Amino acid sequence: MTLFSQTSLPQFDSKPEKRLEKLEEFRQKFQYDFSVVDQVPISASIPDEAKAGTLWNLKIVATQYQIRRNWEKILEDKDYVFEFPLPEKPVSEIAKMLIDGDLLNYIRYTNPDLGVALKDKRPSSFTQYYELFKQFDIPEGGDKLFDDGEFADYFVAGLNPVMIQKLTALQDNYGFNDDHVNQHPKFADDSIEGMIADERLFVVDYFELALLKDGQHPDQPKYGYRPIVFLAVPKNGDNLEILAIQNEQGADALVLTPFSGKWDWLIAKTMVKVADSNYHEVVSHLGLTHLLIDPIVIATFRQLAPQHPLHTLLVPHFEGTLPINALAVKTLLPKGGTVEQLLSAEIETGYEVLRIKRNSFHFRDNLLPANLKARGVDSSSKIKNYPYRDDGLLVWNAIQDWVSDYVDLYYNSDSDVANDNELAAWTSEIMAPDAGRVNGFAPSEGIITKQVLVETLTMILFTCSAQHAAVNFPQGRASAVAYQPLAGYQPAPTTEGLDEQGATEFLPPLDRAIKQVHTLHLLGQTYYTQLGQYNLGTFSDKRVVPKLWKFQLALRGVESTIKDRNKTRRTSYEYLVPSKIPQSINI
Numbered sequence: 001m002t003l004f005s006q007t008s009l010p011q012f013d014s015k016p017e018k019r020l021e022k023l024e025e026f027r028q029k030f031q032y033d034f035s036v037v038d039q040v041p042i043s044a045s046i047p048d049e050a051k052a053g054t055l056w057n058l059k060i061v062a063t064q065y066q067i068r069r070n071w072e073k074i075l076e077d078k079d080y081v082f083e084f085p086l087p088e089k090p091v092s093e094i095a096k097m098l099i100d101g102d103l104l105n106y107i108r109y110t111n112p113d114l115g116v117a118l119k120d121k122r123p124s125s126f127t128q129y130y131e132l133f134k135q136f137d138i139p140e141g142g143d144k145l146f147d148d149g150e151f152a153d154y155f156v157a158g159l160n161p162v163m164i165q166k167l168t169a170l171q172d173n174y175g176f177n178d179d180h181v182n183q184h185p186k187f188a189d190d191s192i193e194g195m196i197a198d199e200r201l202f203v204v205d206y207f208e209l210a211l212l213k214d215g216q217h218p219d220q221p222k223y224g225y226r227p228i229v230f231l232a233v234p235k236n237g238d239n240l241e242i243l244a245i246q247n248e249q250g251a252d253a254l255v256l257t258p259f260s261g262k263w264d265w266l267i268a269k270t271m272v273k274v275a276d277s278n279y280h281e282v283v284s285h286l287g288l289t290h291l292l293i294d295p296i297v298i299a300t301f302r303q304l305a306p307q308h309p310l311h312t313l314l315v316p317h318f319e320g321t322l323p324i325n326a327l328a329v330k331t332l333l334p335k336g337g338t339v340e341q342l343l344s345a346e347i348e349t350g351y352e353v354l355r356i357k358r359n360s361f362h363f364r365d366n367l368l369p370a371n372l373k374a375r376g377v378d379s380s381s382k383i384k385n386y387p388y389r390d391d392g393l394l395v396w397n398a399i400q401d402w403v404s405d406y407v408d409l410y411y412n413s414d415s416d417v418a419n420d421n422e423l424a425a426w427t428s429e430i431m432a433p434d435a436g437r438v439n440g441f442a443p444s445e446g447i448i449t450k451q452v453l454v455e456t457l458t459m460i461l462f463t464c465s466a467q468h469a470a471v472n473f474p475q476g477r478a479s480a481v482a483y484q485p486l487a488g489y490q491p492a493p494t495t496e497g498l499d500e501q502g503a504t505e506f507l508p509p510l511d512r513a514i515k516q517v518h519t520l521h522l523l524g525q526t527y528y529t530q531l532g533q534y535n536l537g538t539f540s541d542k543r544v545v546p547k548l549w550k551f552q553l554a555l556r557g558v559e560s561t562i563k564d565r566n567k568t569r570r571t572s573y574e575y576l577v578p579s580k581i582p583q584s585i586n587i
């Protein structure tokens with residue numbers, strides 16, 4: 001049973017002073033901090049109510065232990081020499097970290113920064129990057145460098161499946177033309193004009209990364225890229241095919257196709273992966289899941305009393321979000337920290353892109369069905385096989401039905417919504433410039449109808465669970481450095497003619513490669529909690545029970561539908577299988 005078993009809306013509560021008392025306490029504990037990322041709020045502290053259960057710590061500890069063993073085995077098997085030795089600590093000190101739940105220092109101990117390699121600075125072949133997996137397997141699919149079907153599917157079932165859009169007109173800066181199209185046997189008699197008319201041509205354009213300024217490795221410069229990817233569905237086809245990659249923004253940039261030289265084409269795809277990784281980590285992952293939800297957690301504690309039915313519904317979907325964000329801020333995001341070391345750009349310019357994209361993101365315009373429609377890739381589009389979309393909509397609809405059933409238990413009419421003053425205060429605070437800064441969180445009149453309330457809650461629950469799972473867990477595959485380097489180490493080619501040695505020069509040096517393997521292994525392999533599985537006693541109101549069963553049953557149906565779909569898909573998509581979607585953003 002929860003402490004507050006009398007769930008009620010504020011307007012029907014006979015003891016309003018009890019609600020205020022608790023809200024006052026939470027308003028002291030939960031505060032916004034704008035000093036870490038300028039103009040982007042995160043929680044100033046981690047109050048007990050926002051902490052994750054003990055099992056969360058244990059899961060991170062277990063994965064980090066594997067990472068430490070992997071470091072040890074790399075150093076045992078190879079005579080690599082780094083600036084610093086692997087730090088040793090007495091067992092008593094390690095035990096104390098574990099007992100105290102001191103994850104920060106445990107992570108620093110298990111995945112330490114040993115500085116740059118002093119010899120064998122760079123792996124000399126693609127194969128050597130795969131030899132960094134000692135204690136755990138090379139991630140499934142992480143070796144598919146030369147599979148162009150898999151590469152096309154990356155944009156609908158990969159790390160960042162939210163970028164692709166229908167191309168409605170060629171831009172002046174495109175060097176892509178019909179000659180590139182006709183090289184592909186499935187498009188031998190096609191034309192750009194014809195494909196645009198048929199709505200079969202799609203683009204992924206990384207022009208927004210122009211704001212990023214290239215960073216520096218101690219031994220050499222790093223490079224980010226702003227490529228443009230052209231994909232299309234053949235006449236009477238279901239799957240996307242890759243037609244061409246323009247490797248930079250200008251019309252005179254090199255345009256490569258699957259029929260270019262083997263290593264030239266591989267590096268064109270690699271440059272896309274670098275660009276996509278930078279956009280993904282800064283915007284899609286950090287900006288639009290972790291840091292979008294952080295202030296919604298704060299506002300929920302500050303404005304919805306524990307007796308409020310929406311507090312009860314939302315809080316399980318916030319478990320561990322403030323702690324993982326705080327850990328990220330301390331270990332990953334500082335100047336010179338892991339993110340800056342691994343990604344291509346200087347962190348300050350990454351923050352600038354994060355701030356612009358996160359703060360201009362319009363919450364209501366990006367409800368999943370609206371987002372898909374705006375990109376011209378909804379279910380009526382010519383892309384018949386879009387696993388993120390197809391599986392995402394199943395999960396979206398299941399969440400929407402659950403939220404709708406739940407809202408019906410407490411709000412009899414739109415006027416019950418309009419008269420809920422805690423809901424109104426919550427909404428205002430989430431949108432306020434000096435608090436949540438979530439653009440477009442509610443219509444101008446506020447949340448005054450059941451329909452808008454259900455849409456808002458669906459978007460929050462979906463973002464905390466499925467959307468984060470979709471952009472977080474493919475990081476496991478991205479730990480295969482040669483498959484998905486996070487930064488480039490050579491400038492964009494202006495001519496063709498690369499061989500394997502030349503291609504390898506684009507990949508990260510040894511120190512960064514090991515750091516990528518270890519960091520993305522942690523982020524991509526730590527699964528804690530499961531969508532729809534609420535802790536016993538979460539809902540003290542017995543009327544919720546049958547509604548929750550219905551939700552859980554619906555998720556089981558979604559699970560089996562996705563498993564069936566995966567039998568016939570060119571690339572199996574596991575990231576939105578409900579049993580692998582956590583309840584909250586906690587890694």
Ligand SMILES: [Fe+2]
Nearest residue numbers: 285468472587
């Ligand atoms: Fe994450």
